[in-house]
Amino acid sequence: MSEKIDIYLNGDRLQVAVGIDLQQLQQQFAADQQVAIALNTEIMPRRCWPERVLQARDQVLIFNLVAGG
Amino acid sequence: MATKLTTSAKLITSANHSSPAALQSPLPDQQFLYYSRQLLLPDWSEQRQLQLQQKKVLIVGMGGLGCPAATYLAGAGVGWLLLADGDKVELSNLPRQTLFRVSDIGLNKAEAAAATLQQLNPFIRIDALSQMLDEAELVRRIAWADLVLDCSDNLATKLAINRICQQQQRCWLGASASGYQGYSWLINPASGGCLECLGHQQPLLPGGCLQQGVYTPLVGQLGLQLASMALQQLANGRRRRSFVQIYQHHQQQFSQCQLLADPQCKCCGVTADV
Ligand SMILES: [Zn+2]
Numbered sequence: 001m002s003e004k005i006d007i008y009l010n011g012d013r014l015q016v017a018v019g020i021d022l023q024q025l026q027q028q029f030a031a032d033q034q035v036a037i038a039l040n041t042e043i044m045p046r047r048c049w050p051e052r053v054l055q056a057r058d059q060v061l062i063f064n065l066v067a068g069g
Numbered sequence: 070m071a072t073k074l075t076t077s078a079k080l081i082t083s084a085n086h087s088s089p090a091a092l093q094s095p096l097p098d099q100q101f102l103y104y105s106r107q108l109l110l111p112d113w114s115e116q117r118q119l120q121l122q123q124k125k126v127l128i129v130g131m132g133g134l135g136c137p138a139a140t141y142l143a144g145a146g147v148g149w150l151l152l153a154d155g156d157k158v159e160l161s162n163l164p165r166q167t168l169f170r171v172s173d174i175g176l177n178k179a180e181a182a183a184a185t186l187q188q189l190n191p192f193i194r195i196d197a198l199s200q201m202l203d204e205a206e207l208v209r210r211i212a213w214a215d216l217v218l219d220c221s222d223n224l225a226t227k228l229a230i231n232r233i234c235q236q237q238q239r240c241w242l243g244a245s246a247s248g249y250q251g252y253s254w255l256i257n258p259a260s261g262g263c264l265e266c267l268g269h270q271q272p273l274l275p276g277g278c279l280q281q282g283v284y285t286p287l288v289g290q291l292g293l294q295l296a297s298m299a300l301q302q303l304a305n306g307r308r309r310r311s312f313v314q315i316y317q318h319h320q321q322q323f324s325q326c327q328l329l330a331d332p333q334c335k336c337c338g339v340t341a342d343v
Contacts, residue, residue, distance in 0.1 A: 068222050069133060
């Protein structure tokens, strides 16, 4: 069984595999959606997602990009 | 008998037009009275009120975001509001576009909003632009304004404002909402980060309020955030780092996150200097 860490995704505690990065997390939880991701209150540019490996207790916010008003 | 001015007595004195303090006021009596509750705030003053009267704000879009934002900026006393919208008022707008009434249906939104706001505050100037602003017009109007609020409902306008403000190095505010999703932002080109860094450069899935609906109180909250952020920005010109306030419906809260610059962004693409 692969090792897991606890993170917080949109306020909920969640177990994910050690070594998972932001891009993999997005594909796992928000595939086919146009989203932005904040990691520990910083919004990460999309091209940084594959480089950002999650650490235990990281707080991640995935939110949909919208254009209405 | 020793006299000690209580807080309530101070309030009465400062709002009383027959008092010597009021007679020496640089604000005309009616305006002093109009803004009296705001003037009582510890960090507000007649000087600040007069400075606000010198400010010009462009609001692009007079829908669910623009109506509350413009209402509170007018009430606060921003001296010159320029409202831009090419759409007409429809019945389905009334639940959240609070400046309009049934009698406004069919009227241009910018013009109808300007008329209502002028009744709300007769001491400021309010102009309406009743057409969609093309690129050249946006360039001109953004250069004119002290601050720009993007309250539009489409990606093309948002990206155009983003690009022009980047070119002109202008700090600007905006918001987006659809369904239960929404966020507001302050973008300061000097600190890096822009709407394209956030991810808005890609075509968004078909959506918007027309397809997804919109949670009525959310656009109101975002519009009020914009008004408050604008007043802070206009008052002290504080050069804040770019940030986004993201609405989380289940928690009924907003999370403020710093917007990091993408060094390879086609729009901003430079490192921060703030
Ligand atoms: Zn950018």
